[in-house]
Amino acid sequence: MEEKITLRPFTISDADDYMVWASDDKVTHFCSWNSYTDKNTLIDYIEKTVLPHPWFRAICLNGRPVGAISFMPATGNDSCRGELGYVLSSEQWGKGVMTKAVKLAVKSVFEEMKGLERVEALVDVENKGSLKVLEKVGFLKEGVLRKYLVHKGTTIDMIMFSFLSTDTMLE
Template identity: 60%
Template sequence: MEHKEENGDEFLDITLRLLDLSDVDDFMVWATDDQVSRFCSWETYTSKEAAVEHIVDTIIPHPWYRAICLNDRAIGTISVTPNKGADICRAEIGYVLSSKFWGKGIATLAVKMVASTIFVEWPHLERLEALVDVDNPGSQRVLEKAGFQREGVLRKYFLHKGKPTDMVIFSLLATDPQVNYFM
């Protein structure tokens, strides 16, 4: 999946592709950054071996996990995790981006790229959700700019690194007009 967009004086050549072991050095750039992992469910990585294990055990077998690439270099990841059973009509989107690229519209563009295709790839999907820490306004803004609706705050919803945390829930429906960004 590829998209080029003008951002000020430069073009963003953003692609989404499968992340594999050859990306481990790029993965380590953001995975070792405490600023990046602050709102992630995982702890900051301290070893390349642990990162390789995570890529092999979690990322590669995941049903929908992609590297966010700038000029074909992995600078973050984005995933869609499906629900099962009676909840199969819903899935959760999550993303992480190297702090060096924050505030450049890259995360928003990646979310829009996923939103424009995931409902086609998974025709049973009716609702794409995102849960964001109440103290993470940057990620909340990404979702708002991508057309997601803020639905409310889920109090003490998630144990984040052992601490009950309030989360903001956002959603995008298959029928929302902004789903057809690039079509």
């Protein structure tokens, strides 16, 4: 891949780019949220959730956002871990973008978050692309969480993945 992939915080001026993937049913199929149909609702989400979030980054191709990746650190006795989430514009699928973005994100959160020992990712058993991304980065598949959550009206099985150290990141 020739295009340069970088991560950076979002700004409100990214709303038009964000709308590209947030309004795409192909993208939101496996997401907990539904496609956005209105830019103002998305702007409200960016203002209230994305900007104040502890770690929420734009995945940029040559400086332009094409997706998002977030890490939510847990608190209290769970503060050794946190959960990764990510989404990519369908135009960019299948080019290795998310594999690279997850590697960058995992390196960053281990560097930036004191006391972090475990990055988790929970993936729908049917989400073949996402399962593959995590395996390619070097996440360990720990097991299937049966009937774990209700996704858009259907109870689904999820796979729990974990990653403990950048020493085990795959090339």
